Amino acid sequence: MTMPSPLPQQALREFDRRLAIIHHTYPAWSVRRRPNNTWIAVRAAELTPAQIEAGAQHFIVRRSLDELVEAMGDELIRAA
Numbered sequence: 001m002t003m004p005s006p007l008p009q010q011a012l013r014e015f016d017r018r019l020a021i022i023h024h025t026y027p028a029w030s031v032r033r034r035p036n037n038t039w040i041a042v043r044a045a046e047l048t049p050a051q052i053e054a055g056a057q058h059f060i061v062r063r064s065l066d067e068l069v070e071a072m073g074d075e076l077i078r079a080a
Contacts, residue, residue, distance in 0.1 A: 018065075026072050034061075039068040054078050 022031055029041040042059045056078045062068040 022065075022069060022072075026076070029072060031068065033065075038063055039065050041068055041072055051078070 019031070026041070028044050030044060031039065031041045033039055038061055040059060040061045047056050047058055056075055060068060060071045060075065062071055
């Protein structure tokens with residue numbers, strides 16, 4: 001007997017599509033869901049002194065993917 005998927009296949013495909021869009025939009029970040037169901041984004045490269053001075057973060061942790069994407073957008077502006 002196999003266990004049913006926790007999400008219907010359509011929802012899984014939509015989620016995978018959304019995650020692929022996030023990876024494409026923010027290539028400088030590695031995005032993962034943690035075991036405690038929070039989301040983390042870690043920059044692939046070290047921050048420059050100017051980015052640190054501007055208050056940019058090396059990693060971001062949020063409760064939801066939507067909150068994480070919003071924070072990554074803020075970081076994109078801050079790191080420019």
